[in-house]
Each structure stands twice: as structure tokens, then as C-alpha cells.
Amino acid sequence: MKKIRQTSWARALSALLALGFLTFTGLAPAQAHDELVSSNPTSGQVLEAAPDQLELVYSGDIMELEGANQIRVTDSSGREIQQGEPKVQGKTLTQRLTASDRADETYTVTWRVVSSDGHPIQGRFSYSTGAGASSSPSASVSPSSQADQPAQASNQQGAETLPDLAKWSILLAGVAGISTLIVTLLLKGRRLK
Numbered sequence: 001m002k003k004i005r006q007t008s009w010a011r012a013l014s015a016l017l018a019l020g021f022l023t024f025t026g027l028a029p030a031q032a033h034d035e036l037v038s039s040n041p042t043s044g045q046v047l048e049a050a051p052d053q054l055e056l057v058y059s060g061d062i063m064e065l066e067g068a069n070q071i072r073v074t075d076s077s078g079r080e081i082q083q084g085e086p087k088v089q090g091k092t093l094t095q096r097l098t099a100s101d102r103a104d105e106t107y108t109v110t111w112r113v114v115s116s117d118g119h120p121i122q123g124r125f126s127y128s129t130g131a132g133a134s135s136s137p138s139a140s141v142s143p144s145s146q147a148d149q150p151a152q153a154s155n156q157q158g159a160e161t162l163p164d165l166a167k168w169s170i171l172l173a174g175v176a177g178i179s180t181l182i183v184t185l186l187l188k189g190r191r192l193k
Contacts, residue, residue: 039057070113
């Protein structure tokens, strides 16, 4: 009889450990979203001439969904200079641009893509040609628009805060449930002796 109790106890403990492992590992991969890791031109970069394309590189593959990936590039007057749809190639998103007729200009890039985990991420940054535009509201670069700081760019709107909070709540509830079950089984095991 004692051997049967020990076997049941070992099975219950093994099941609890497996459940705990699945709870912790099942939530971990979903917490990290892809992010912008580099761009050409880069945030704040000053170029001699306007480029004919913009290239954004992310930490993971970008999903190729019709209309989901968007890049908007505007000059200091608000005129859009992107041409056609952006092209996705793995982790790289390329957008053709028309050149401005002004030698001194500041451009603002606003992007939104669907990352490999299915979540939309977005960001904003600026670059200039020549001396840049002298009195442009888009010429100022706010901390949330730095392409060189990918974590800020991908979480700029705080859109992923609620899902992350829900994941942590589920994780904590799972840990509390497992802890309660272990204590209950330990107490029952002492009573049976």
C-alpha cells in the first residue's frame, strides 16, 4: 500500500512540474516582438542628396499581407514622396522614393508593419539632405521616433502593453495554482502517513 501511495505521489509531482514547465515556456516566446534594427538612411542622418529608396531592416521576417505594411515619407511641406507599395524580402522592407527638388530638406518616415508573430509594430524617424528644412515641424526628432532605439520605436504607442499584462496575469495565476496544488498534496501526504 505504501508503494502505491509513493507512486501516485511521484506521478502527481511529475505532472505538476510538467504543467509548470509548459506554463513558463509557453508564454516566453510571445513576449518579444520584432523590432526595427536598422534603416538606410538612419534616423538623424544628413545626406548630400535625397536617396531614391528607403530600406528598413527588422529583427524578424515581415509578414507579406496586402496593405498591411505601410511606409509614408513626407518632406517638410507634408508632400508624400514614396512611390508604390513597399517591397518585402524576409526581414527587409524597401520603399521607392521620388527625389525632392529642394537641396536642403528634412524628411519624416512613418512606418507600420506586421511582424513575424502577427503583431503590428510602428515607428517614426527623420533624416535630412543638405542643411535640412529650416522651419519644419517634422524636423524635430522626438525620443519616440529614434530608429536607432528599436524598442522605443516598436512600442511607441504602448499598443502591446495590455496583451503583455494579460500574459503576466495568466503566468502568475498558473504559478499560484501550482503552488496551491503542491501544498495541498504535501499536506495530504503527511496525513496519510
